[in-house]
Amino acid sequence: MSVNPFDLKTVLLAKHAQHVVLIHFPIALFTVAVAFDFLAQWAKSRSLAAAAYFNLLLAAGFTIPVVASGLAAWQFALEGQKLKGILLMHLVLGCISAVVIWVVFLIHLRARRAPEKSLPTYRLSLEAIAVLLVVVTAHLGGFLSGVNGPG
Amino acid sequence: MRRIVSTAVLFATTFGVAFAGLRAGERNLPAAAAQQKPDATEVKIDNFSFGPAELKVPVGTTVTWTNRDDIPHTAVSTDKSFKSKVLDTDEKFSFTFSKPGTYEYFCSIHPKMTGKVVVQ
Numbered sequence: 275m276s277v278n279p280f281d282l283k284t285v286l287l288a289k290h291a292q293h294v295v296l297i298h299f300p301i302a303l304f305t306v307a308v309a310f311d312f313l314a315q316w317a318k319s320r321s322l323a324a325a326a327y328f329n330l331l332l333a334a335g336f337t338i339p340v341v342a343s344g345l346a347a348w349q350f351a352l353e354g355q356k357l358k359g360i361l362l363m364h365l366v367l368g369c370i371s372a373v374v375i376w377v378v379f380l381i382h383l384r385a386r387r388a389p390e391k392s393l394p395t396y397r398l399s400l401e402a403i404a405v406l407l408v409v410v411t412a413h414l415g416g417f418l419s420g421v422n423g424p425g
Numbered sequence: 426m427r428r429i430v431s432t433a434v435l436f437a438t439t440f441g442v443a444f445a446g447l448r449a450g451e452r453n454l455p456a457a458a459a460q461q462k463p464d465a466t467e468v469k470i471d472n473f474s475f476g477p478a479e480l481k482v483p484v485g486t487t488v489t490w491t492n493r494d495d496i497p498h499t500a501v502s503t504d505k506s507f508k509s510k511v512l513d514t515d516e517k518f519s520f521t522f523s524k525p526g527t528y529e530y531f532c533s534i535h536p537k538m539t540g541k542v543v544v545q
Binding site: 351352355357358359360361417418419420 | 473496497499510511513533534535
């Protein structure tokens with residue numbers, strides 16, 4: 275019954291273990307992308323901006339399996355019952371985080387397709403808000419999964 | 426004659442005390458029967474564990490799970506004979522075991538959390 279995240283068979287076949295494993299990728303990629311983007315803005319570095327873009331691309335891509343596996347976990351483990359409390363908050367904030375990550379990525383994509391235009395500075399505020407959302411969602415997710423407890 | 430009367434009084438007193446004791450015993454019967462029932466028909470969910478992890482109960486016992494944790498949990502049997510909704514803090518779920526057997530269960534949010542009810 276125990277789930278070992280390092281056991282490939284368990285990870286692939288367990289009904290809701292995938293979400294817990296996959297979620298780390300967009301969190302890491304997005305926070306690193308935002309760090310690169312802030313550094314690129316400060317240092318006026320094209321290579322850092324490019325690094326930020328590709329990290330954002332991967333982060334946005336990873337949100338799809340993460341949201342899908344989260345919804346699948348809800349359906350498989352809890353049989354789609356009405357959520358409330360921390361579970362509902364985690365679901366809502368997770369979906370909002372995914373949308374904001376995509377918005378940030380699309381801002382970068384748009385600027386990349388039109389090199390004559392520079393990236394809007396308001397994106398930095400949006401990225402900071404997105405990081406905050408991701409942190410709160412991740413904290414709730416960690417709380418739910420019991421990483422701070424014996425579970 | 427006096428001896429007969431005193432014998433009758435003694436007999437009546439003995440009979441009366443015995444009868445009263447019998448009635449008192451009858452009154453205490455439900456209490457005694459209740460004492461025979463297992464008192465641990467409640468499973469507390471706390472700190473990511475079911476307590477007691479293994480519970481032995483007679484057939485017909487209603488077991489109540491109470492979530493004392495800060496985190497939502499469920500109690501779902503592996504053979505799907507019972508399944509709680511998501512229990513938030515202080516919420517309860519009860520199930521009456523009408524058939525003997527061993528019922529293994531787990532929390533579907535935290536599958537490492539397992540427990541067992543043995544119905545005899």
